[in-house]
Amino acid sequence: MPRIAIVTGASSGIGHAIASSFALAGFAVLAAGRNAARLEQLERELPGVTTWTGDLATAGACGSLVEHCVQLYGGIDVLVNNAGIYFRRETELTSDEEWRQTIAVNLDAPFYLSRAALPYLRISRGAIINIASDWGIRGGRKAAAYCASKGGLVLMTKAMALDHAAEGIRINAVCPGDVNTPMLEQEARVDGIPVNEALEVYGRQIPTGRVTRVDEVAALTLFLASAAAAQITGAAIPIDGGNSA
Numbered sequence: 001m002p003r004i005a006i007v008t009g010a011s012s013g014i015g016h017a018i019a020s021s022f023a024l025a026g027f028a029v030l031a032a033g034r035n036a037a038r039l040e041q042l043e044r045e046l047p048g049v050t051t052w053t054g055d056l057a058t059a060g061a062c063g064s065l066v067e068h069c070v071q072l073y074g075g076i077d078v079l080v081n082n083a084g085i086y087f088r089r090e091t092e093l094t095s096d097e098e099w100r101q102t103i104a105v106n107l108d109a110p111f112y113l114s115r116a117a118l119p120y121l122r123i124s125r126g127a128i129i130n131i132a133s134d135w136g137i138r139g140g141r142k143a144a145a146y147c148a149s150k151g152g153l154v155l156m157t158k159a160m161a162l163d164h165a166a167e168g169i170r171i172n173a174v175c176p177g178d179v180n181t182p183m184l185e186q187e188a189r190v191d192g193i194p195v196n197e198a199l200e201v202y203g204r205q206i207p208t209g210r211v212t213r214v215d216e217v218a219a220l221t222l223f224l225a226s227a228a229a230a231q232i233t234g235a236a237i238p239i240d241g242g243n244s245a
Helices: 013-024 036-045 059-073 096-124 144-167 182-191 195-204 214-224
Strands: 004-007 028-033 049-053 078-081 127-131 170-176 236-239
Touching: 004 013, 004 059, 004 096, 013 028, 013 036, 013 078, 013 127, 013 214, 028 036, 028 059, 036 049, 049 059, 059 096, 078 096, 096 127, 096 144, 127 144, 127 214, 144 170, 144 236, 170 214, 182 195, 214 236
Parallel strands: 004 028, 004 078, 028 049, 078 127, 127 170, 170 236
Antiparallel strands: none
8 A cells, every 4th residue: 555645835935845856755645726727637647646726724624635635545754744835025115914824824824734634644654744844944135934834834843743752753843945936936026036046046045055946855755745754843944955054
């Protein structure tokens, strides 16, 4: 029987790469997101992938996703909380709605999904991998809401890891820096940088000289889900080319 993984935010960017890498590694993957067309394409491209379309900002929706996975596959081995949103705003320009949406998607949803999945992960002695950010372990300009949500996600990871280590459940956070995704294009527009020049401009600011690729984030996530990472829990691992060093 294949191992079973839920991957949220799977319709594009990092989530798409993670869902693909898990499927190619032999997992049965339930790929969740809000873009039905992109999810359907992913399902057509890769054997072992099924999809779930919806908004995960409420506890009810998160519970429904977990129960759908259990009904479909009989259990859960890995939960990857990847879905996220980003409003690049200074504090005074961040609206109440933008603050609430950021916290709901980036922090509430991982909590609700983890809480719903824990009974099944206890059975499988499984793993949770939260896709946070290097801005969850250090500050970033014009990103108070985003930093708050990702910083909260990092500390939630550590606290939950302590709570469940004795049960054989491992919980870690991956903390990417700039990654070649649609979110980077959004950041470039806010910074007034031409999108076609963004990779070069941001790459020059990184010690390794380039931004991170989505397949590199996916590879780290897959490793943390593997038996090779059996003694890693409660970690927040930067993958940012040395930016947080």
